[in-house]
Amino acid sequence: MSTSPSLFSRNLRKSFPVAVRGEGCWIYTADGRRLLDAAGQAAVVSIGHGVAEIGQAMAEQSSRIAFTHTSQFHSEPAEKLAARLLALAPPNFRDGGRVYFTSGGSEATESAIKLARQFHLEQGDGQRYRVVSRRQSYHGSTMGAMTVSGNLARRVAYQPMLAEWGHVAPCYSYRRPAGKSLSEYGLECASDLDLFLDYNDSGSVAAFAFEPVVGATLGAAVPPDGYAQRIAEICRSRGILLIADEVMSGMGRTGKAFAVAHWNVEPDMILTGKGIASGYAPLGAVIVAPHVVEAFERGSAAFQHGFTYQAHPVTTAAGNAVLDYAERHELFERVVAAGDDLKAQLGRLAAHPNVGDVRGLGLLLGVEFVKDKVTREPFPKEDNIAERVRQAVLEENVLVYPTQGCVDGERGDHVLLAPPFTITREESAIIFRALESAVAKVFGAGRSSHS
Ligand code: PLP
Numbered sequence: 164m165s166t167s168p169s170l171f172s173r174n175l176r177k178s179f180p181v182a183v184r185g186e187g188c189w190i191y192t193a194d195g196r197r198l199l200d201a202a203g204q205a206a207v208v209s210i211g212h213g214v215a216e217i218g219q220a221m222a223e224q225s226s227r228i229a230f231t232h233t234s235q236f237h238s239e240p241a242e243k244l245a246a247r248l249l250a251l252a253p254p255n256f257r258d259g260g261r262v263y264f265t266s267g268g269s270e271a272t273e274s275a276i277k278l279a280r281q282f283h284l285e286q287g288d289g290q291r292y293r294v295v296s297r298r299q300s301y302h303g304s305t306m307g308a309m310t311v312s313g314n315l316a317r318r319v320a321y322q323p324m325l326a327e328w329g330h331v332a333p334c335y336s337y338r339r340p341a342g343k344s345l346s347e348y349g350l351e352c353a354s355d356l357d358l359f360l361d362y363n364d365s366g367s368v369a370a371f372a373f374e375p376v377v378g379a380t381l382g383a384a385v386p387p388d389g390y391a392q393r394i395a396e397i398c399r400s401r402g403i404l405l406i407a408d409e410v411m412s413g414m415g416r417t418g419k420a421f422a423v424a425h426w427n428v429e430p431d432m433i434l435t436g437k438g439i440a441s442g443y444a445p446l447g448a449v450i451v452a453p454h455v456v457e458a459f460e461r462g463s464a465a466f467q468h469g470f471t472y473q474a475h476p477v478t479t480a481a482g483n484a485v486l487d488y489a490e491r492h493e494l495f496e497r498v499v500a501a502g503d504d505l506k507a508q509l510g511r512l513a514a515h516p517n518v519g520d521v522r523g524l525g526l527l528l529g530v531e532f533v534k535d536k537v538t539r540e541p542f543p544k545e546d547n548i549a550e551r552v553r554q555a556v557l558e559e560n561v562l563v564y565p566t567q568g569c570v571d572g573e574r575g576d577h578v579l580l581a582p583p584f585t586i587t588r589e590e591s592a593i594i595f596r597a598l599e600s601a602v603a604k605v606f607g608a609g610r611s612s613h614s
Contacts, residue, residue: 185212188583188590190562198557199582201594202564206378206411206527206581209438210488217443220484225477233469238476244483245448248435251420252450255429259453263466264446264474268410268436269303271447272372275432276307277468279370279404282455285462291369293328294406295359299569300333301380302372302408302434311372314380315572329363331355333377334386337520337531338539338570349390357397370404370431371397375422378411381569382529382577383522391426404431404455410447411527414438415495415584418502418525425524431455441583444481494584498525501586508595509580517606526584530598531569531577532606541574548605549576555601561594 172179181193188211190198200208210217224240231238245262252260263278265271276294283291296302298313309321313330332355339348356371375391377384398405407430412422416438419425423433432455436447459466472478489495502525509530512518519533532552534542542548549565556563556578569575580594 187211187213188586197560199561199590199593199597201556201561201580201582201597202578203438203526203581203583204442204562205437205564206416206579207437207442208583209414209416209441210485210492210494211441211583211585214441214443214488216488217441217481217484220487221444221477221481224480229477231476232471233474238474238479240476240480240483241474244479244486247483247486248439248448248450251414252433253421253424253427253429256433256450256452259456261451261456263449263451264479265436265448265470266445266472266475266478267303267447268408268434269305269308269447270470271410271434271436271449272303272308272311272408273305274468275370275372275406275434275449276311278432278449278451278455278466279406281466281468282404282458283369285458290366291403293368294370294372295329295331295356295368295403296372297333297374298330299335299380299572300330300372300374300377300408302374303410314568316568329359329368331359333381333384334390335377335381335384335569336387337384337522345387346389349387350393352386353390353393353397356394360397360401360403365401365403368401368403370406372406372408374408374412375425375428376412376417376524376527378527379564379566379579382531382566382579383524383527384529384569385522385524388426391423391428395428395430398431406430406432406434408434410434410436411581412524415489415498416525416527416581418499420495422524439485440478440481441485443485444475444478446475446478446482489584492585497584501584501591502526502528504588505580505582505586505591505594508591509598511595512598512602515602515606518602523580526581526586528580529577530580531575532602541570542576544573549578551605552576552578552598552601555604556597558604559597559600561597563598 182190183193184191249260296311300313302308302312310325332352334352407423409421413435431452433450440446509521520531534540549567553565564579
């Protein structure tokens with residue numbers, strides 16, 4: 164069966180299989196295939212597919228009361244989940260932090276942009292409105308979120324409609340200049356923010372947004388120690404709020420509840436989504452530090468923003484049920500060992516002349532392909548390598564998340580791996596074998612200009 168022609172699909176020239184069932188790391192299709200979900204779809208599914216108790220918790224909440232509007236009521240599941248997220252967040256969020264629930268990651272970014280602006284207004288500083296971010300980043304598809312996103316391919320069609328608030332250097336260790344140490348490179352990338360602010364009206368900057376581990380755009384690029392700490396210092400010293408976009412890297416995905424905890428960084432806001440409800444419900448959140456909340460309390464007390472479905476009782480019930488399940492099965496605790504195992508297996512791919520880098524943290528991993536391993540030269544865009552690897556992996560019944568453009572927005576190919584936290588050693592071995600076979604099919608014995 165193919166998809167209904169009534170659906171405005173992501174690509175009208177493609178046909179999509181119909182998923183009918185999921186169980187653990189596996190998805191079953193209407194045409195009888197069984198596919199290993201090595202990307203958790205898009206780094207979403209953390210507890211695995213087909214956990215019936217999540218739907219039961221949602222049905223129970225829905226049968227009691229499915230919806231109330233936040234202008235009139237709060238709900239028990241939303242209050243409970245907010246408290247649990249604050250407990251998972253870094254220590255600075257604990258005493259007086261609050262959580263703003265949305266229906267996904269893009270809405271979380273939008274909300275954080277407006278929160279940052281209004282935070283400064285509440286303090287009597289009407290000059291600050293720009294949210295600076297990084298090139299080679301993705302923060303969502305709505306207009307504010309696109310404005311801060313640096314992913315060129317996703318921005319290009321809408322360029323004339325987007326404000327220019329400024330983008331600074333990403334931190335992409337694999338492509339650091341030759342001869343530069345990791346720590347030198349990290350500090351140099353962080354200095355780019357300082358330098359940018361020196362020359363670009365820092366008094367109008369409300370916040371800086373970054374992905375602590377870059378997800379789709381750079382394929383799990385992890386900064387060296389020191390980078391995130393220096394970024395936090397720069398923001399603090401200049402009165403700029405620090406927004407950590409952990410829509411992909413949060414909720415246990417990198418081996419800590421939030422990736423900033425790897426570097427003991429305490430942002431002013433953390434954005435989350437995806438794994439927060441493991442795909443069982445559309446849910447996102449902005450976790451807000453106490454001093455930001457206090458500015459509102461001292462000021463107007465009213466955030467001029469809102470969504471009909473914010474803090475929805477049924478989606479937050481899903482979030483609680485997902486956390487209950489993860490806690491009972493100690494799934495966050497599995498991530499480090501499962502990630503090390505998968506990364507070690509994938510590391511064997513690096514012997515191939517066209518596999519340039521295998522990287523990542525926990526179960527957020529990336530494999531980058533290059534034309535020349537010595538010079539790290541990427542393939543031409545037209546070679547469509549990432550998509551061809553995806554297709555070849557799919558022939559082995561494994562799903563990965565391909566992206567092009569990691570080098571300069573156009574060239575550069577990688578696939579992202581972000582399986583459910585329940586992944587077993589045997590399943591990781593299947594992923595490795597599928598990629599090994601795909602690499603052999605797409606590149607043969609190797610197409611390096613140095614080989
Ligand atoms: N921020 C990051 C880092 C993301 O990876 C994504 C989605 O991929 C988003 C924001 C947008 O989230 P959503 O697609 O749920 O709107």
